[in-house]
Amino acid sequence: MREDIREYLRQASTGNARREALFADVPEIEDDLGEAILDAQIAAAERLDPSQAASSLFLVRLSGPGVVDGWIEQGMQDEILGPLTKEVEYAAPSAARSDVRLGLVGVSSGSVLLHYRPLSPALPPSPKQLHYSTHPADSAVLRVLELHDFLERETDVHTIGSAFKEDQDVLRQARKLVEALEKHSVNLTTRWWGSTSVRRMSKITQRGRRHALRIFTAQEQDTPQQVQGMVTGLDISGIVTVAGASGNKKYKVDVGSERISDPEFTLGRRVFMLVRKIQDVDQVGVSQTHARFRFVRHLDQTPLDF
Secondary structure, eight states: OOHHHHHHHHHHHHHHHHHHHHTTTOOOOOSOHHHHHHHHHHHHHHHHOGGGOOOSEEEEEEESTTOBTTBOOHHHHHHHHHHHHHHHHHHSOGGGHHHHOEEEEEEETTTEEEEEEESSOOBOOOTTSOSSOBOHHHHHHHHHHHHHHHHHTTOOHHHHHHHTTTOHHHHHHHHHHHHHHHHHTOEEEEEEEOTTSOEEEEEEOHHHHHHHHHHTOOEEEEEEEEEEEEEEEEETTTEEEEEOTTSSOEEEEEOOTTTTTSGGGOTTOEEEEEEEEEEEEOTTSOBOSOOEEEEEEEOOSOOOOO
């Protein structure tokens, strides 16, 4: 064998031994490599300068086949990040929604890594509170990440429906989010650094997306309902508009074009009737369409005015 070949093999053998020794103490990374690298970068930065620890910062990482070299198209941004930020907004009390609105403050290279902060800074404590600043975004973001964890862990629909029965707007935005993630083959990872140093990470991978799509699948529900009020509108297509007793609620009832001219549906007349309420509702109890009402029959009982 030629001497130069022997020398090459000796060097290659030595290099392999050095590489094995270098990686001998490196633990196995079971999670996404990009997530592990990001966590290591954040930890290293805080060790170098603890005073720079993040506060009221929401990191959003998009990865997967739909993200190529850290580039995403405008349509994908709108379809994914719009519902995500709306989730947080709707998870807050209505009086605080303007304060928790998230805005983009930075973008990192590599996989798409977006930095968001709430519109308002942390709120100073009142005299009756503990002496540290708080922010309504803390509870709103944690509420959203709780839902994301439910989806990723494939939690049963009854638990999700019970936990979020008062937050249907949040569930609607979550459905839009997972539909967009599935459409573009994107995984979502979020990290929150709260104003009180609370830290939380959550993710929605293909597993979470598929579970969410199953529970957000809607089916038509048809239930009987009594409607009473005053006829305030007639449409030649067969739609009668009935204003409820309080005047705040209006029902558009499909009576059919053949009944629209009946004396019972004269403008200004009070009616009391049985209708069918038809609505598309998913497995967690969220209505995904506006209710439609179809006339069944008039009721003889005279409605009482309260």
